[in-house]
Amino acid sequence: MAHRLALATLVATCVLILLGGLVTNTGAALAVPDWPSTFGHNMFLFPWSGMVGGIFYEHSHRLIGAVVGLLTLGLAAALWPLGSRLRRLGLLAAIVVLAQGLLGGLRVVLLQDTLAIFHGSLAQAFFALLAAIALLTTPRGAVAGPPVERELQGLTLLAAGLVYAQIVFGALLTHAGRVDLHLAGAVAVFVVVPIVTARLRRTGDAVAVPVSRLILVLLGIQLLLGVGSFLARFSSLWIPGEQLTVLLLPVAHRLVGSLILAATVILAVRSVAAAEKEAEQEKRSRQATDRALTIHDRGDRTPRSHAASLSGHPRYEPTSRLPLQ
Template structure:
């Protein structure tokens, strides 16, 4: 019998809806990043000059027949942003009503606040014509995507079951490597936004890419050789390494296409596909590294609990 439950009564079943909504919200946010990448690459960010209306129309009643050229990209981006906002509202409410862990409930409200702020920043970017807002808007989009993925992990069945701990001495170095990788990947996205909207920080962007190209394969090798029996670590680590290789190739293509005069085949198609794919792969790298870091963090807590049973609870908080 579950501790604290009354005799003859079954424990309350946890609702699956917070996890489902978190998963759908994360997926919709990824599509929103795709739409945002298309807007940025095509230069359609100012194709619709007013906000929150669209050429004087209510945003949701703007005629589909008029969505042509850059207007199609920008207005679709706005509509998809509204969908993500609605999903985030539903997620925050579902967490507040059905999630027993207070910190997860509050993360839902943080996500809601972030998506509201993101919408306001996007609108002010149109009204004020300020490139710095575009940079902040792009970086916050990546952070929000990472938060939705984290909420998907926190509300999963995996996170409610305490893990078996690793050896105490093996966890801190692994956690530091994961933290460095995740922090470096987020900083790389910041440099990418600065390069896209401001034209600077190319050297920093390339230099950090070189560091990450060494750090992430080293992290993957450590996990594959020392923790091969942990599929929860092996899978994201392997995916992370594969994404790094893909990202380096996409980055090289984007560099050649944008910053050199070297002719590339299918110039028109690659000119759109390469930078958009480069940004999306960067997003996937960030959230994959974040999932790996969070899983290692749980193992770190479990290792401490096992090493100091008198000073810490044996069970890792869900």
């Protein structure tokens, strides 16, 4: 139940990110000037006949956001009885989705581009969190994989961090024109992530191997989308499809970036779980060794007389010498 709900929330969030990209790239972010109402109507009662142009994108984004919020609250409730780790993740997801809704509303009310950057970046972090929850609620994901080196564990965390930073740089490019950061982030991602996936493919892990292969495919697609988006925005070259292509390229680029982030987070969670399993095994081994040594030491300190009495043999008592006459 929890896994199916996590997948449903993940898919709905993917649709929400897609709509968010359409809202941004069509310039419809402020098509609805009020919040939480929609042109004075209750958000859920706004007439469909009024959803035209940019209002369609913006109001659809709000409605899907509400669906994601409800699904997340249901997911948190489903995770509550499944153990402390999943309970904490469910609670964190509920907090993040509420904060995300508030940021989106404040973006409309306060008209601040900075809030749009935070709103978009937090959406990606929320998507990655849902991916981790979806992994941990599967039977295969709940079982730790083969042990990985501590260095490789650190590299998986670094890869996930770099991908997320690159997404933030993408938001800065969209809202502040920071091309330099986004290009530098792309170089870092395309250097580190393939190294991590190559090493993880050699571990034979049932989860990490297919996810690593998927990441390589997504990176290739992302490179093409990134080049296309850059040319569409910053060059005068003719692009097939013209306005439609110019709109869809950055939206698809953002969506594939979300998938890469989710996949690298899955690898990081998987490697951390393997490291925790190895540490737990080492701890149990040390405890068993300590118990064996303790028992051995106690045996060495047992008095011989006590051991003899336990064996049923009489204890030898030396006779006292008679004084010489």
